[in-house]
Amino acid sequence: MTTNTPSNDAFAIDLPAVQMHVAKPDQPIIGKVVRSELCTLGGKKSAGIVRHVEIDISGTLMAGSFRAGQSFGIVTPGLDKNGKPHKVRLYSIASPTGGEDGSGNILATTVKRVHHELDEDHTLYDGVASNHICDRQIGDELRITGPNGKRFLLPARPAQHDYLFIATGTGVAPFRGMVRELLDSGIDRNVTLLMGSPYESDLLYHEDFVKLAQEHERFTYVTAISRQTVDGRPKEYVDGALNRIADNIKPSLLSGDLLVYVCGIAGMELGVLRTIATMLESDPEALAGYIDCDAETLADRDSWDRRMIHRAVKPTRRVFLEVY
Ligand SMILES: Cc1cc2nc3c(=O)[nH]c(=O)nc-3n(C[C@H](O)[C@H](O)[C@H](O)COP(=O)(O)OP(=O)(O)OC[C@H]3O[C@@H](n4cnc5c(N)ncnc54)[C@H](O)[C@@H]3O)c2cc1C
Numbered sequence: 001m002t003t004n005t006p007s008n009d010a011f012a013i014d015l016p017a018v019q020m021h022v023a024k025p026d027q028p029i030i031g032k033v034v035r036s037e038l039c040t041l042g043g044k045k046s047a048g049i050v051r052h053v054e055i056d057i058s059g060t061l062m063a064g065s066f067r068a069g070q071s072f073g074i075v076t077p078g079l080d081k082n083g084k085p086h087k088v089r090l091y092s093i094a095s096p097t098g099g100e101d102g103s104g105n106i107l108a109t110t111v112k113r114v115h116h117e118l119d120e121d122h123t124l125y126d127g128v129a130s131n132h133i134c135d136r137q138i139g140d141e142l143r144i145t146g147p148n149g150k151r152f153l154l155p156a157r158p159a160q161h162d163y164l165f166i167a168t169g170t171g172v173a174p175f176r177g178m179v180r181e182l183l184d185s186g187i188d189r190n191v192t193l194l195m196g197s198p199y200e201s202d203l204l205y206h207e208d209f210v211k212l213a214q215e216h217e218r219f220t221y222v223t224a225i226s227r228q229t230v231d232g233r234p235k236e237y238v239d240g241a242l243n244r245i246a247d248n249i250k251p252s253l254l255s256g257d258l259l260v261y262v263c264g265i266a267g268m269e270l271g272v273l274r275t276i277a278t279m280l281e282s283d284p285e286a287l288a289g290y291i292d293c294d295a296e297t298l299a300d301r302d303s304w305d306r307r308m309i310h311r312a313v314k315p316t317r318r319v320f321l322e323v324y
Pocket of ligand 1: 071110
């Protein structure tokens with residue numbers, strides 16, 4: 001996993017204080033599944049299986065302890081192939097800070113079932129924790145740790161910024177919570193969510209985001225479909241879609257008001273940073289607010305690779321990365 005490791009403090013953003021590790025792996029709290037449903041646009045026809053799962057944690061140490069953008073851990077019962085307890089797997093909280101109920105008693109997450117064919121004998125390996133969560137029925141228990149994370153958060157003073165959230169797959173989970181929190185707060189700021197998926201049927205919470213965009217003038221919802229042509233638009237990744245909406249985003253980048261959040265498949269951040277670099281190439285001062293890199297590296301951006309991020313290509317504190 002890569003999280004934000006900012007290059008310097010010049011563009012530091014005040015973040016709220018958070019609680020962490022209230023429930024530790026040796027003493028997880030017990031939550032109860034209260035809702036579990038597919039959240040792909042295509043439902044059962046979608047290529048991937050992704051479920052929206054809500055968990056009641058009322059009466060536990062973790063009730064009211066989390067903020068949007070944090071994650072929590074799942075302790076799966078049983079032992080791994082070495083006879084050791086399964087390692088904790090992390091899942092993003094998909095709820096606003098107040099949870100689904102407004103009081104921090106019900107948290108949601110967005111879980112993709114992991115399946116993987118083993119090369120040697122073609123047998124199917126099922127991911128341990130993702131399938132454990134998705135197999136639970138209403139009323140079943142889950143062992144939960146956390147909360148985790150202190151950087152991938154909304155700022156302490158949200159009304160001072162505009163927001164660009166860029167997600168692939170279940171990377172949209174924290175943004176479901178953050179977007180709702182910002183829109184519910186009534187701030188008069190631009191909020192853009194750019195969601196990428198291979199097929200339109202794999203889009204997550206699509207109908208909810210379309211509805212939010214209809215209800216909130218300053219919320220823009222954009223999709224990038226990479227393996228299918230939709231409405232005559234060519235196939236594109238999130239960086240292509242970002243380039244498509246560059247004119248809408250650029251004023252906020254130039255003023256430095258924009259906070260950029262990227263969450264999802266490891267590697268997606270490269271194209272996003274490259275596109276921002278291209279958008280701000282003619283304004284080095286504005287670019288320095290988002291990416292710290294020298295002129296030679298900037299000119300050679302077509303050959304950037306992931307290993308350069310946080311080294312030669314350093315996102316500033318206005319860029320929040322969580323890729324896994
Ligand atoms: C901060 C953070 C937030 C996250 N948020 C989310 C989220 O909101 N939603 C979400 O779905 N995921 C999220 N993840 C990913 C999640 O933590 C898990 O990594 C993911 O669900 C897979 O876990 P699993 O136990 O199902 O699979 P695992 O059992 O861990 O297996 C994962 C893969 O490892 C390989 N593998 C493991 N064991 C073997 C073996 N014995 N033989 C061969 N191959 C093997 C396989 O390729 C398999 O596909 C997040 C991760 C991080 C770090």
